Amino acid sequence: MRLDHIVLWTNDARAAMDFYSRVVGLTPVRFDEFEAGEAPFPSVRVSDDSIIDLMPLQMAGGLGSFAKVEGSAGHPVNHVCLAMSKSEYHALDRRLRAEGADTSARMNHTYGARGWAPHAFYFADPDGNVVEARYYE
Known part of the structure; x- marks a missing residue:
C-alpha cells in the first residue's frame, strides 16, 4: 500500500503552484489543463507514485457531500x-x-x-x- 495523494485547500491555486514548483521544487501536474479550464485543480508531483492536489477552497462546498463525511470539506490538515x-x-x-x-x-x-x-x-x-x-x- 502507498500514499497516492493529499489534498491541500488553497485560496489561490496559481500562487500555490508557484510556491510548490518554484520554491519547494516539485513538478507541476495538470497545471496547463487547469489554466485552460479543462481540469478543476492542479497538482504537484512528490514522487513517481505520489502527488499533492492544490484544491481551490471554493470547491469545498460540493466535496463535503461527495465524500459523505459532513464537515470534512475545507477541513485543515x-x-x-x-x-x-x-x-x-x-x-x-x-x-x-x-x-x-x-x-x-x-x-x-x-x-x-x-x-x-x-x-x-x-x-x-x-x-x-x-x-x-x-x-x-
Missing part, C-alpha cells in the same frame, strides 16, 4: 511531511529562507515512515498549510 535527501533538505531550506519563509521551527531525532530522521523543519505555504521537511541518513 495539521501538516504534510516531505522526505528528501540531505542535500535536497538543505537546498530547500535555502530557497525558503530566500523567499522570506520562516523555517525556524526545527526538530531533531523525529520518527516517520522510514524510521528516525536526524533533523526536520516546518514551514507554511501561501495558504497557511504547514509542511515538514526531513531527511533520513
Whole structure:
C-alpha cells in the first residue's frame, strides 16, 4: 500500500503552484489543463507514485457531500511531511529562507515512515498549510 495523494485547500491555486514548483521544487501536474479550464485543480508531483492536489477552497462546498463525511470539506490538515535527501533538505531550506519563509521551527531525532530522521523543519505555504521537511541518513 502507498500514499497516492493529499489534498491541500488553497485560496489561490496559481500562487500555490508557484510556491510548490518554484520554491519547494516539485513538478507541476495538470497545471496547463487547469489554466485552460479543462481540469478543476492542479497538482504537484512528490514522487513517481505520489502527488499533492492544490484544491481551490471554493470547491469545498460540493466535496463535503461527495465524500459523505459532513464537515470534512475545507477541513485543515495539521501538516504534510516531505522526505528528501540531505542535500535536497538543505537546498530547500535555502530557497525558503530566500523567499522570506520562516523555517525556524526545527526538530531533531523525529520518527516517520522510514524510521528516525536526524533533523526536520516546518514551514507554511501561501495558504497557511504547514509542511515538514526531513531527511533520513
